[in-house]
Amino acid sequence: MNKFSVRRFGLLLRRDFSAGYKSVIIAMAAVGGFIFLVTVVSALGRQLGPIHKTMYYPLLFIGGYVVTSLAFKELHLNGQSVFYLTLPGSGLEKYLSKLLVTSVGYAFGSLFFYTAISAAAEGINRLIFGYGHPFFNPFQRYTLIAVAVYLVTQAVFLVGSVYFRKLAFIKTNLYIWLFGIVLAVLVAVITWLIFRDFAIGNRIKLEPYFQRLGESGEMQAVFVPMAEKFGQVAKVLFWGVMAPVCWVVSYLRLRETEV
Amino acid sequence: MTESLTETGIEIRNLSFGYTKERLFSNLDLTLGGGNIYGLLGKNGAGKTSLLKLICGLRFPDAGTCSVLGWEPQNRPATLLEDIYFLPEEFYTPPISAELYRQIYAPFYPRFSAEAFREYLGEFDLPTKKRLSELSYGQKKKFLLAFGLSTRCRLVLLDEPTNGLDIPSKSQFRRLLAGAGQEDRIILISTHQVRDMENLIDPIIILDEGQIIFQQSMYEVTRRLQVEMQMEQPSGDRVLYSEKALGGYVVVRRNESGEETQLDLETLFNTVIANRDRIGELFAQEDMKVPERDSAGGLA
Numbered sequence: 001m002n003k004f005s006v007r008r009f010g011l012l013l014r015r016d017f018s019a020g021y022k023s024v025i026i027a028m029a030a031v032g033g034f035i036f037l038v039t040v041v042s043a044l045g046r047q048l049g050p051i052h053k054t055m056y057y058p059l060l061f062i063g064g065y066v067v068t069s070l071a072f073k074e075l076h077l078n079g080q081s082v083f084y085l086t087l088p089g090s091g092l093e094k095y096l097s098k099l100l101v102t103s104v105g106y107a108f109g110s111l112f113f114y115t116a117i118s119a120a121a122e123g124i125n126r127l128i129f130g131y132g133h134p135f136f137n138p139f140q141r142y143t144l145i146a147v148a149v150y151l152v153t154q155a156v157f158l159v160g161s162v163y164f165r166k167l168a169f170i171k172t173n174l175y176i177w178l179f180g181i182v183l184a185v186l187v188a189v190i191t192w193l194i195f196r197d198f199a200i201g202n203r204i205k206l207e208p209y210f211q212r213l214g215e216s217g218e219m220q221a222v223f224v225p226m227a228e229k230f231g232q233v234a235k236v237l238f239w240g241v242m243a244p245v246c247w248v249v250s251y252l253r254l255r256e257t258e259v
Numbered sequence: 260m261t262e263s264l265t266e267t268g269i270e271i272r273n274l275s276f277g278y279t280k281e282r283l284f285s286n287l288d289l290t291l292g293g294g295n296i297y298g299l300l301g302k303n304g305a306g307k308t309s310l311l312k313l314i315c316g317l318r319f320p321d322a323g324t325c326s327v328l329g330w331e332p333q334n335r336p337a338t339l340l341e342d343i344y345f346l347p348e349e350f351y352t353p354p355i356s357a358e359l360y361r362q363i364y365a366p367f368y369p370r371f372s373a374e375a376f377r378e379y380l381g382e383f384d385l386p387t388k389k390r391l392s393e394l395s396y397g398q399k400k401k402f403l404l405a406f407g408l409s410t411r412c413r414l415v416l417l418d419e420p421t422n423g424l425d426i427p428s429k430s431q432f433r434r435l436l437a438g439a440g441q442e443d444r445i446i447l448i449s450t451h452q453v454r455d456m457e458n459l460i461d462p463i464i465i466l467d468e469g470q471i472i473f474q475q476s477m478y479e480v481t482r483r484l485q486v487e488m489q490m491e492q493p494s495g496d497r498v499l500y501s502e503k504a505l506g507g508y509v510v511v512r513r514n515e516s517g518e519e520t521q522l523d524l525e526t527l528f529n530t531v532i533a534n535r536d537r538i539g540e541l542f543a544q545e546d547m548k549v550p551e552r553d554s555a556g557g558l559a
Contacts, residue, residue: 002336008367015363019353079351086315088340088367255335258318 004096008089012097015087031059032117039121043132052136056114056143060150063110068102068157069169072254076165081259091255098161099247103154107147111138152239155246162250162257266329267443268292269314269414274323276306276313283309284469286323293413294442298460299449300528305466307449308348311416314447315345328413341369344407345416352391352399360391360406370411379405383431396423404432408439415439415446421455429455453524463524465531473531475542483541484530485514486522499537500530513541 035055042051074080084094118136125132137143160172195204213219269291276284283306291297301307312318313325316332316339325332330339353360357380365371380387383401391399400423407415421429436446437459450456463480465473484499486509493501493510500511511522511530522530531538 002338005337008337011363011366018355018359018363077351079347079349082317082345082347082349083351085317085335086340086343086345087364088337090337091335093337256319259312 003090003092005090005093009093009097012087012089012093013101016097016101028113031063032113035059035114035117036121039118039133040125040128043125043129048131048133051133052114052118053140053142055118056110056136057146059114060107060110060146061153064102064106064150064154065157065172066169067106068154069161069172071098071102071158072161073168075162075254075257081257085257085259091251095251095254099158102158103151106154107150111143111147114138148239152243155243155250159246159250159253162253267413268328268445269447270324270326271313272324274313274325275321276309276318277321278309282321282469287470289464289471289474291445291447293445294440295462296436296440296446296448296460297462297464298453298456298524299447299464299466300451300453300524301449301466302532303451306469307466308418310466311345311347311418311447311449314414315343315416316340317345341367342412343414343416344368344410344412346400346403346407346418346420348419348422350399350403352394352403354390354392356390357385357387357402360402364406365409368410368412372409372411375411376405376409379408379435382435383428397425397428400424401428401432404435408435411441413444415444417446417448419450419452420448421450421452424455433459453528457524460524463527465528467532467535472535473538473542479542480522480527481514481519482517483514484511484522484527485516485518486511486520486526499534499541500526502526502529 038055039051042048074084087094089097115136115138122132122135156176157169157172160168160175164171191204192199195206195209198204198206198209210219213223269289271287271289274284274287274289275282276287287310289310299307299310309318313320314327314332316327316335319333328339328342330336332339332343355363361373361376365373365376380402383398383405385394385398385402385405391402394402400420404417404420407417421432424432433455440446448456448460450460461478462474462476464471488504488507489510490507493508497512498510499513501508509526511526514520
C-alpha cells in the first residue's frame with residue numbers, strides 16, 4: 001500500500017494531465033499546423049515521396065526526448081520541488097507516472113496524433129489536387145520498430161531529467177556524444193594494440209590479415225560465430241538491459257533527491 | 260491500546276546533519292507529542308528550516324534516527340506524506356483556481372474536509388475562481404494555509420507562516436490556527452516573527468549551535484522566570500537578562516516569588532540565548548522553593 005496504490009497513481013496522472021494539458025494542446029496545434037502545411041505544400045510541388053515516415057520520426061524521437069527531459073523539471077525548481085516531493089505518493093508511484101506518460105503515453109499519443117493529422121492533410125490533398133502522398137500507416141513494421149527504439153532510448157533522457165537541474169535535453173545529448181567519443185577512442189586504442197603489426201604509417205591495413213584468415217578457414221570457424229555472438233550480446237544489451245538500468249538509476253535518484 | 264509516542268509524535272535521537280563537513284546538528288535530540296502548537300525559534304542559520312525539512316523527509320540525516328508518526332521520513336512513505344502538510348517559506352502555487360486546486364489535490368489527503376476548506380477560505384476572504392498564480396504573496400500563503408489545515412494532517416509544519424501577511428491577516432492566521440489544534444495534531448511553527456506568535460505557540464523550542472537548548476511550556480516559563488521593569492540598570496548574579504527599554508530596563512530574573520509575570524517571546528529568546536547554561540540548570544531543577552515575602556513586598 002505504501003509502495004504502490006492504484007488510487008494515488010491515478011491521482012498523480014490526473015494531476016500531471018491537468019498541469020500539462022494546455023501546453024500539450026499548444027504544442028499539438030503548432031506541430032499539427034506544420035505537418036499540415038508541409039504535406040499540402042509538398043503535394044502542390046508534386047513531391048509525392050513517402051513524406052510521412054520522414055516527418056513522423058523527428059516528432060517521435062526529438063519531440064519525445066524533449067518531453068522526457070522535461071518530465072522531472074519540477075524536481076529542480078525552488079518551491080515546486082518541495083511541493084512535488086511532499087505530495088502524498090510513493091517514489092515508485094511518482095516515478096511510474098512520469099515514465100508512463102513520457103514513454104508509452106508519448107509514443108502512442110504521437111502515433112495516433114500523427115496518423116489523424118496526416119490522414120486529414122492527405123484527404124484535403126486528394127480533394128483539392130486529386131492526388132497525394134501515400135497515407136501514413138502506423139502499423140508499418142519500421143514505424144513499430146521506431147516506436148520500440150524510442151521506448152528503449154527515452155529511458156536515457158529520463159535519467160537526464162532526474163539528474164540535471166537545467167537544460168536536461170541538451171546536457172543529456174552532450175553526455176551521449178561524450179560517451180560515443182570515449183567509446184570510439186577506446187575501440188581505436190584496442191584496435192591499434194591488436195592490429196599494430198598491420199600498421200602502415202598511421203593507418204591499419206587489414207586486408208592481408210583477413211585474406212590469410214579466409215584461406216586458413218579461421219574466418220568461418222572462429223570469427224564469423226564470434227561476430228554473431230557479439231551482435232547478439234549487443235542486441236540483448238540494447239533491447240533488454242539499457243532501459244531497465246536507466247529506469248532503476250533514475251528511480252533511485254528520485255528517491256535520493258534532497259531539497 | 261495506547262499508541263507509543265513514535266506512532267503519534269516526532270522522536271529524534273542523536274541526529275547529525277550538515278550541508279558541508281561542518282555539522283549543522285550534532286547529536287540532536289527532540290521529542291514532540293500531539294495536541295500542541297510548538298514554536299521553533301532560533302537565530303539566522305541555526306537550522307530551523309533544515310530541521311523542518313528533516314522531519315518531512317526532504318533532507319536525510321547523516322547519522323542518528325528520526326521517527327515521525329512511526330515512520331522514517333527519509334523514505335518518504337506515502338502513508339506518512341498523507342499525514343504531513345509542510346508550508347515552506349518559498350512555496351509554489353500552480354496557475355489554477357482554488358476550486359480546481361481542491362479538486363486535484365484534496366483527494367491525495369484521505370481526511371480532507373471540504374467544509375473546513377470553505378470556512379477557511381471565507382475566513383481569509385480569498386477568491387475561489389481566480390487563478391492562484393494571480394493572487395498576492397500573502398493571499399497565496401493564506402490559501403495554502405487554509406488548504407493545509409483542511410487536510411486534517413496530524414503533522415503541520417509551517418516555516419515563517421506570517422511573513423508577507425498584512426496586519427488583519429496575521430490576526431486571522433492566529434485565530435484560525437488556535438482553532439485548528441486537535442488532540443493528535445502537532446503544529447510546528449518555525450519563525451522569526453515572535454510577536455506574531457505571542458499567546459499562540461506553546462511550548463517553545465529554541466535551536467542554537469546545532470542543539471535544542473530550550474524546550475519548555477509557557478507555564479514552566481512563567482513559573483521559573485520573572486520579568487519586571489525597573490529604572491536603574493540592574494546588576495548582580497540573580498539577573499539573567501536585561502535590556503534597555505523605553506522608560507527603564509526590562510529585567511529577567513529567576514522567579515523566586517511565585518508571582519506570574521508575562522514574559523514576551525522576544526525577551527525569553529534573548530534570555531535563553533544569552534544564558535543558555537544558567538537557563539538550562541534553572542529549568543532542570545525539579546522544583547523550586549518560593550521564598551517568603553517581607554512586609555514591604557520584597558524578597559526576604
